[in-house]
Amino acid sequence: TQTVSQSDAHVTVFEGDSVELRCNYSYGGSIYLSWYIQHHGRGLQFLLKYYSGNPVVQGVNGFEAEFSKSDSSFHLRKASVHWSDSAVYFCAVRNMGYKLTFGTGTSLLVDP
């Protein structure tokens, strides 16, 4: 079973700052990694995914993530955050076909 770990439970930045949210995975075969965002009181929304090809993948709203096999990482980045980016971000890895295993989430707070 592949797992993901998100080492930072909380991250606080100012509006306009860049941010990197960390995700590390345990390698167990074919790779499928993704990020989801959850605004307060809402369901999760898909941001981006990687399973092959260019290790830097672009997502919605200016987010991107970079896959690294050597570091077993799939960190999420944004160059300039907006207050509306305040949310909880979940990294996920595919296991056994259709199942996703989610990390425990990183709560991002953007101070205006």
Next chain:
Amino acid sequence: DMKVTQMPRYLIKRMGENVLLECGQDMSHETMYWYRQDPGLGLQLIYISYDVDSNSEGDIPKGYRVSRKKREHFSLILDSAKTNQTSVYFCASSFGGGRYEQYFGPGTRLTVL
């Protein structure tokens, strides 16, 4: 408009009562999921359905069962609810296999007293 709906949004039940959570999707997705979300634990997969009457246990199926009689509807049933089943429950759907993103509903907050 691609949408996953959940009913009810909030529910309070007493221990031992039966609970029915409903989920619908309008995208003709084959695969549907039920998760629960608890603070500090992320999302845990309860059941997965590959299509009508084709369901499989997830990571924490104990105390739950599911029903899928139509592709667009997926129900989660708690027979004799327990206090430790107090949680937020999310339904999701996706096109086929694991390479496709999941679309989530808004969640149902269940409190079992």
